[in-house]
Amino acid sequence: MDVPILKQGDYLIASILGALTDTALTRLQENLVRSVRQYRSKGVVIDVTVLDVMDSFAARTLRAITVMTRLLGAKVVIVGIQPEIAFSMVQLGLNLEGALTALDLEDGLALLKAADKKEQDGFRRHGR
Amino acid sequence: MDAETIIIDSDAGVMCARQKGRELAMAIGIAGSDLTLIATAISEVARNIVQYAGQGKIEFRFVEGRGRRGLLIVARDQGPGIADIGRAMEDGFSTSKGMGLGLPGARRLMDDFEIVSEVGKGTTISMIKWGHSQ
Amino acid sequence: MPLSATHPPEKFLTLAEMMNISEQELERRKQILQFGPEDEERLLKLAPVSTRSAEAVIEAFYRHLLAFDEMRAFFPDPALLARVKARQKEYFLRLTQGDYDLDYAEERLKIGAVHEQIDLPVKHYLGMYNFYLRELWRYISEADRGHPDETLATFFSLMKLTFLDISLAIDTYIDSRERTIKALQQEVIQELSTPVLPFREGMLLLPIIGQIDSQRARQLTEHLLLAIRANRAKVIVIDITGVATVDSRVANHLVQTVDAARLMGAKVVISGISPEIALTMVTLGIDLGPVYTVGDLQNGIEHAERLLGYRVEKIAETGDDEKEA
Numbered sequence: 001m002d003v004p005i006l007k008q009g010d011y012l013i014a015s016i017l018g019a020l021t022d023t024a025l026t027r028l029q030e031n032l033v034r035s036v037r038q039y040r041s042k043g044v045v046i047d048v049t050v051l052d053v054m055d056s057f058a059a060r061t062l063r064a065i066t067v068m069t070r071l072l073g074a075k076v077v078i079v080g081i082q083p084e085i086a087f088s089m090v091q092l093g094l095n096l097e098g099a100l101t102a103l104d105l106e107d108g109l110a111l112l113k114a115a116d117k118k119e120q121d122g123f124r125r126h127g128r
Numbered sequence: 129m130d131a132e133t134i135i136i137d138s139d140a141g142v143m144c145a146r147q148k149g150r151e152l153a154m155a156i157g158i159a160g161s162d163l164t165l166i167a168t169a170i171s172e173v174a175r176n177i178v179q180y181a182g183q184g185k186i187e188f189r190f191v192e193g194r195g196r197r198g199l200l201i202v203a204r205d206q207g208p209g210i211a212d213i214g215r216a217m218e219d220g221f222s223t224s225k226g227m228g229l230g231l232p233g234a235r236r237l238m239d240d241f242e243i244v245s246e247v248g249k250g251t252t253i254s255m256i257k258w259g260h261s262q
Numbered sequence: 263m264p265l266s267a268t269h270p271p272e273k274f275l276t277l278a279e280m281m282n283i284s285e286q287e288l289e290r291r292k293q294i295l296q297f298g299p300e301d302e303e304r305l306l307k308l309a310p311v312s313t314r315s316a317e318a319v320i321e322a323f324y325r326h327l328l329a330f331d332e333m334r335a336f337f338p339d340p341a342l343l344a345r346v347k348a349r350q351k352e353y354f355l356r357l358t359q360g361d362y363d364l365d366y367a368e369e370r371l372k373i374g375a376v377h378e379q380i381d382l383p384v385k386h387y388l389g390m391y392n393f394y395l396r397e398l399w400r401y402i403s404e405a406d407r408g409h410p411d412e413t414l415a416t417f418f419s420l421m422k423l424t425f426l427d428i429s430l431a432i433d434t435y436i437d438s439r440e441r442t443i444k445a446l447q448q449e450v451i452q453e454l455s456t457p458v459l460p461f462r463e464g465m466l467l468l469p470i471i472g473q474i475d476s477q478r479a480r481q482l483t484e485h486l487l488l489a490i491r492a493n494r495a496k497v498i499v500i501d502i503t504g505v506a507t508v509d510s511r512v513a514n515h516l517v518q519t520v521d522a523a524r525l526m527g528a529k530v531v532i533s534g535i536s537p538e539i540a541l542t543m544v545t546l547g548i549d550l551g552p553v554y555t556v557g558d559l560q561n562g563i564e565h566a567e568r569l570l571g572y573r574v575e576k577i578a579e580t581g582d583d584e585k586e587a
Contacts, residue, residue, distance in 0.1 A: 101526065
């Protein structure tokens with residue numbers, strides 16, 4: 001029942017499968033944060049391609065995940081938001097404050113890698 | 129079908145109502161993306177019930193008008209009610225002004241929308257999504 | 263007043279209202295056909311004949327109808343056929359029950375609408391009326407043998423009513439065709455007025471021209487979001503050069519469109535913001551969020567290309583090659 005979290009190198013991938021209960025969503029939050037800490041992950045990709053509805057609770061939880069993960073120094077990318085979900089989200093005024101977004105898993109991982117590379121280059125250049 | 133009612137008193141009820149809404153909408157030929165809009169509007173309205181009134185119910189009925197069928201969804205509770213409906217329904221910008229009850233958004237997701245509320249008595253929200261002609 | 267099925271809101275229209283068939287219109291049609299109270303009386307007198315012959319007439323009709331190949335497809339199973347026959351019998355009997363008022367018209371319109379929606383060809387629909395008239399003539403003339411004038415008058419009354427029914431049925435066919443055409447036109451207009459143009463790989467161009475109302479904004483947004491998915495677009499250039507005025511409503515729609523596109527992972531460049539519009543937006547306190555705004559479409563496209571990692575260089579002019587050599 002828990003959302004499975006996969007480790008791919010420096011990144012964690014959580015693919016949400018269909019209708020999520022509130023409890024499952026809350027548990028995802030706990031599990032992700034714990035895993036980020038445990039594996040010192042640089043980024044998390046949350047795939048919501050199959051999520052049936054993004055309501056205020058789901059958006060709030062994703063925001064919380066983003067905030068906590070970033071406090072741990074990792075980035076969050078939400079991928080797979082479908083057109084009708086994106087549409088209803090803006091109608092309801094829901095936002096994913098601070099989370100990056102990408103079309104799908106492939107793009108999401110590419111985004112994380114590119115962002116990390118840019119950071120590394122920045123560090124190297126400024127000798128930090 | 130006369131009317132189907134889902135009791136809303138927990139997040140399980142919210143999910144149940146969403147599923148029921150989808151199922152009934154599909155039965156009258158409502159298209160894929162509209163199903164998501166319906167489920168989302170139901171979710172918001174149902175969550176308000178759980179959060180502010182503790183419990184309530186959502187009734188589903190088919191209605192007819194203008195030569196087509198529609199799904200009427202009525203969310204009722206006997207909670208604290210909304211004092212300033214005007215403000216609650218204020219059409220703010222995407223960074224949601226209004227009172228965060230998601231009501232202007234829910235209205236935009238549905239075709240017809242009405243809200244009746246009285247402080248101390250409760251709130252009734254009625255919304256319709258129309259299908260295409262029979 | 264809260265919406266409820268037991269207390270439908272005034273905005274639910276009957277078919278008659280939708281098609282502008284008022285009491286007066288119905289009266290007018292009766293006048294055209296010279297259908298009056300005497301006709302109604304004759305039809306009421308015909309009721310017993312009608313009742314006696316209903317079963318036989320309906321059976322004969324369906325025997326005739328099902329002889330045609332294309333009609334058999336409409337009745338794949340016997341249960342359906344039985345139901346349809348029952349309803350036809352009701353229809354048939356109603357012809358001689360009087361009270362040919364707006365409710366009667368509404369019923370006829372409904373029947374017409376149903377037949378139209380199952381795609382029953384008009385020729386068969388008219389063939390049905392014709393059949394009834396011919397069959398009933400046999401029964402009427404048999405029943406009324408001694409009074410040929412009365413018999414003919416009764417038949418004419420029936421014919422008038424049938425023509426009234428036909429006019430209502432044809433109206434539903436026409437109305438439905440018109441609505442289909444209108445819907446198709448709407449679709450085409452939508453496509454033309456909210457074109458989402460794939461420009462380079464990963465880039466979409468959305469030139470907006472004219473007024474933006476809520477409906478158009480919604481269509482635009484839906485169209486754009488679907489295109490983002492279909493084209494895997496990473497950058498959208500929205501050009502608003504052609505948008506006349508930007509008030510808070512329009513700006514709101516723009517913000518929502520931009521937000522939704524971003525949720526799908528696309529970056530947005532907005533071009534064509536005139537100084538006036540820029541001032542309006544600042545005054546209204548509108549925050550488009552992290553979008554890149556540029557003055558004109560060309561800059562917008564160039565910026566988008568840079569975002570995608572393209573660098574556009576101009577190769578030497580054709581004239582120079584010759585000089586070099």
